[in-house]
Structures are given as structure tokens and as C-alpha cells.
Amino acid sequence: MIALIYFFVLLWDETREWGFKDGIFHNSIWLEQAAGVYHREARTGKYKLTYAEAKAVCEFEGGHLATYQQLEAARKIGFHVCAAGWMAKGRVGYPIVKAGPNCGFGKTGIIDYGFRLNRSERWDAYCFNPHAKECGGIFTDPKRIIKSPGFPNEYEDDQICYWHIRLKYGQRILLSFLDFDLEDDTSCLADYLEIYDSYDDVHGFMGRFCGDALPEDIVSTGNVMTLKFLSDASVTAGGFQLKYVAVDPVSKPSDGKNSSTTSQGSKNFLPGKFGHL
Ligand SMILES: *[C@@H]1O[C@H](CO)[C@@H](O)[C@H](O)[C@H]1NC(C)=O
Ligand SMILES: *[C@@H]1O[C@H](CO)[C@@H](O)[C@H](O)[C@H]1NC(C)=O
Ligand SMILES: [Ca+2]
Numbered sequence: 001m002i003a004l005i006y007f008f009v010l011l012w013d014e015t016r017e018w019g020f021k022d023g024i025f026h027n028s029i030w031l032e033q034a035a036g037v038y039h040r041e042a043r044t045g046k047y048k049l050t051y052a053e054a055k056a057v058c059e060f061e062g063g064h065l066a067t068y069q070q071l072e073a074a075r076k077i078g079f080h081v082c083a084a085g086w087m088a089k090g091r092v093g094y095p096i097v098k099a100g101p102n103c104g105f106g107k108t109g110i111i112d113y114g115f116r117l118n119r120s121e122r123w124d125a126y127c128f129n130p131h132a133k134e135c136g137g138i139f140t141d142p143k144r145i146i147k148s149p150g151f152p153n154e155y156e157d158d159q160i161c162y163w164h165i166r167l168k169y170g171q172r173i174l175l176s177f178l179d180f181d182l183e184d185d186t187s188c189l190a191d192y193l194e195i196y197d198s199y200d201d202v203h204g205f206m207g208r209f210c211g212d213a214l215p216e217d218i219v220s221t222g223n224v225m226t227l228k229f230l231s232d233a234s235v236t237a238g239g240f241q242l243k244y245v246a247v248d249p250v251s252k253p254s255d256g257k258n259s260s261t262t263s264q265g266s267k268n269f270l271p272g273k274f275g276h277l
Pocket of ligand 3: 183
């Protein structure tokens with residue numbers, strides 16, 4: 001049931017319309033440009049972390065809760081997340097770069113909920129960790145193999161990896177799974193791989209996978225994609241290996257009329273349509 005809900009929660013929003021800079025689509029976050037600040041939510045979803053839990057999430061990854069100043073420094077270089085999270089000292093807020101009606105009350109800046117008296121309230125977390133993470137990465141190569149940590153050996157417990165793929169504007173990303181074996185449970189709450197059609201793990205949810213069935217190919221709608229792998233505290237498995245390749249824009253043959261739209265916006269996954277490059 002939960003898995004079903006996940007599959008239907010496709011959160012589209014205006015972030016896809018963000019600008020382009022240096023040929024790169026900037027729609028949100030990013031580690032490489034967010035000065036070590038990043039957003040985390042609980043494994044069970046949005047707004048589930050108490051202050052103590054938020055702190056533990058960041059510390060588990062070798063960092064700590066970001067200060068207001070660190071979050072603001074990140075925001076100034078493009079870090080934008082529409083989700084309130086704990087900061088250091090029990091402050092709560094979120095960074096808004098681009099004003100929008102659905103987020104931040106039309107304001108930009110750190111939307112500040114202040115220092116919370118009740119630390120049992122549940123929010124997300126903003127962590128600060130300027131050091132490299134132990135798994136994951138940011139890839140801009142036109143093709144690449146992505147493996148779970150240690151593959152072909154089993155992955156470890158308590159792993160959190162984010163891979164952000166960012167290709168040239170106009171390109172799309174075709175993901176094909178080569179090997180797949182994660183701890184199996186019906187809702188994929190223990191270990192899972194999630195795919196987002198976005199440069200963050202908030203928007204554009206495309207699927208959550210576990211077990212040993214090889215998922216179908218997945219094609220992004222834009223030039224960015226995020227993969228998130230989590231393992232819980234017990235039971236591991238063989239892990240996964242997948243490859244992505246850049247799909248260049250198709251120059252539209254005459255469809256009868258000149259459509260100004262590209263394939264963008266179509267929510268279809270088109271495995272095989274472009275062939276495997
Ligand atoms: C603190 O927040 C939690 C979660 O929202 C709530 O259950 C609890 O009653 C609050 N405690 C106080 C003292 O307001
Ligand atoms: C499509 O656009 C080209 C140039 O922009 C034009 O020459 C051509 O006639 C157009 N075709 C149609 C079917 O509108
Ligand atoms: Ca596990």
C-alpha cells in the first residue's frame with residue numbers, strides 16, 4: 001500500500017522551470033555548490049525528525065546540523081528547498097532562492113521559524129558536512145556505471161548514498177539496471193533505491209525499488225536525476241549495478257506542424273524508444 005502511494009505521489013512543481021546557467025539546469029540544491037549544506041528527511045518521509053533525531057542523522061554522516069549562517073551561505077549560491085528542517089541549536093527554517101506561491105510565503109531568504117521551545121516537534125534536517133561523503137557523487141559524464149558501495153560484494157548496513165546526475169541542457173538520462181538485489185520487504189522500507197527526476201530527493205519521485213527483480217529502464221524528463229540508496233541496520237544483500245547514458249535531444253521531424261515543445265513535460269518513461277546508445 002505504501003509502495004503504491006509512493007508510486008502515485010509524483011510531485012511536479014515549478015522547480016523545473018528554473019533558469020539555466022552555463023548550460024546547466026539549476027533547479028535546486030547541490031552539494032558541490034551548497035557549501036557543504038544539504039537537506040535530509042527521515043527514512044519514513046517528510047517531517048518525521050525530532051531535534052535529537054535530526055542531530056543524529058547529520059552526525060551519522062559525519063557532519064552536524066547546519067547553523068543559520070551556513071544555511072544562508074548555501075542559499076546565496078542557489079540552495080533552495082521547500083521543506084522546513086532543524087538547524088543547530090534547535091532553530092527551524094528553510095532556504096528559499098526563488099519566490100513562489102506555494103513555498104516561503106512569496107519571500108526569499110531563510111524562512112525562519114525561530115528557535116523551537118518544543119524539540120519534540122518533527123521537521124526535516126539541514127546538515128553541514130564539508131567533507132566528502134563515503135558514497136554517492138555528482139556525475140556529469142555522458143555515461144557511467146553506478147554501483148552500490150562495495151559491489152560486487154554486499155553493501156553494508158546503515159548506508160546512505162546520493163548520486164546526482166547532471167548532464168548538458170537538452171539531454172535526458174537513460175538508466176538501465178544491470179544487477180539488482182536489495183533486502184526485500186513489501187513496502188521497501190528497509191533497504192531501497194529511489195530514483196528522482198530531479199536534482200534533489202524532494203521532487204519528481206519516480207520509484208522506489210527493493211528485492212531482486214530487475215527494474216525496467218527509466219528515462220528522465222530533463223537533464224538531471226538523483227538516485228538515493230538507503231540500507232537499514234540489519235540484513236544486507238548483493239547490491240546493484242546500473243548504467244546511465246545521455247540521450248541527446250531528438251530533432252523533431254515534421255509532425256505536420258512545428259511544435260515548440262520538446263519531449264519535456266511528457267511523463268512517459270520511454271524505455272527502448274531511443275535505443276541503448
Ligand atoms: C511538542 O510537540 C509534540 C509534537 O508536535 C507534541 O506531541 C507535544 O504535545 C508538544 N509538547 C508540548 C509541551 O507542547
Ligand atoms: C516549421 O518551421 C520552419 C522554420 O522555422 C518553416 O520553414 C516551416 O515551414 C515550418 N513548418 C510548418 C509545418 O509549420
Ligand atoms: Ca537491510
